[in-house]
Amino acid sequence: MENLTLVALCVLIGLLLQRVHVFKAAHEVLNAWVIWVALPAVILHYLPLLAFDQRLLGLILIPWVTLALIAGLVLWLGRQLGWSRNTIGALLMLAPLGNTSFLGIPMLQALLGDQSIPYALVYDQAGSFLAVVLYLPFVAAFYAGDGVFSWGKVLRKMITFPPMIAALVTFATWSLDRPVWLEANLIRLADTLVPVAMVAVGLQLKLSLPQGLGQPFAVGMLLKMGLMPLLALWLIQLLDMRGLPAQTALLEAAMPTMITAGVVAASHNLQPRLAAAMVGWGVLVSFVTLPLWSLVAQQL
Template sequence: MLLALYGVFAFIGLGYLAKTLRMVGNKQSGILLGFLLNFALPAQIFTGIYHVELDFKLILIMLTTLGCSLVGGASMYFFSKKILKRERNTAIAMAFLATLGNTLFLGVPLVYGALGQEYSNKAILYDQICTAIPLAILTPMIMSIGGKGVFGLRAITMRLSQNPLFLALIIGLIFKFMPFSISEWIFTPIKQLGACATPVALFAIGVQISMGDIKTEWKNTFVVLFWGMIFVPAIIFAFIHLNGILITDDWRMALLESAMPPLISSAAVIMRAGLNNKIAVSSIAFGIFASAMTIPMWLRLSYL
């Protein structure tokens, strides 16, 4: 885990340094993100989904964790709106940020460092079921709240059908259930392409980090990160123990993924919807650094 954290922050730091020294600008960052979203990440997802061992218990674990995350997000909205008396746009942004975590860019490498390759493949599946699909459903809803679109089945379907990551998931599942297997040599260039995903993603995160908004939104940021990285995984942890469930590595993977900091894509959705984008940028930036303490803590607790 420590080596995984070291690698994560090394690439993020390199991206932030490149931005600070103006070695990389918006144009280069856009090219990196295009390569990442359209080629490297789909290759990683396709390879991971094809090689993952699927079973009913694993899917049930993921759906249980997703349910806890959605409950946590809904309770975040009511807490911020009724108790903290935040205005509606801020409360919606806080709830959205607390619901979905950075389960792919950060989650996959950290799960790999903690549990190994088999569970990093499962973490890819977790990301698609518990983050990508909910994001496709919640995005039109958030946009409609901000008056920027219409929420409906058509909007959700269009978003999923145009998402290269979701399409890679579907293609991977199709080939997985074919009556024949794909020779491993065919995966050689696909694996090489997918291997670029993590360093490029972390570098891109570093390029996008902005420290300025942390000063003005630190109170709301603290609440969002506590809710998403402590409260939600605590619900899952309590569910496991109250039901007398043995914590296997499948549960451990799901617990770690549920404790990830806010999803980077959430900031883009919040910005486009005209909500409080400062809290989004602040939560994502500070959450990455907070994960260096919270993720090892949950990993340690899972073995108790």
């Protein structure tokens, strides 16, 4: 409860700073710190603690299978309910992709403890991050009307993304002993992830409801916050996953809409009000739903 209180407090601080306009573009600076410093430090410190075995396969499969199922359902519902092309494109970004790093890792620390972080990193890097660089550009190119999709750009994004570089460095130096001073400093930098990321989330929250888009908003929220973790739970049982890997996969699948997905949707003019609402309300609702899903996870 103490860790969850810290997460909520930092989000509240971010919301207050957003209202008083003390810092201009503060969220961009904090986002950069998380991506360039805190997340790489988390990866460099926690990933070597991971024991590689068949249990990790589920952490890689679940984000991709749930993405495919939710995306297919969005396409079907879009046709059945007569949604516009822009709305379908937006929900293809917003409904299947969760906030598995900025919000996910702090929430997992609060609900499952530090020992869940290595598993969260596998889910995030092999699932959510690759979806950002492979899936999001494809949807944007197809639904935003420009038709531009470059494998060269995708590859550059993958190999220049700081957390991915940190993961590659970790694997390259796996068998080497690290000096005590390096580990101590990595831990201190990694500890900045929760407060900095959560204040950044608070600074970016928009809690207005999208007028005229109530139905897509409600459906998108139900798909992301309700159906996706249920699908993950089904896959966990199908794959016979147990313990921390299963618990981590379930909670990661239950995370609200990814902020990056909302930003990409808005930047391509794919229902920006719907994107802002799903990101903002998703974070708020997750403070109720994630503790409830953690009760389910404890039975795994």
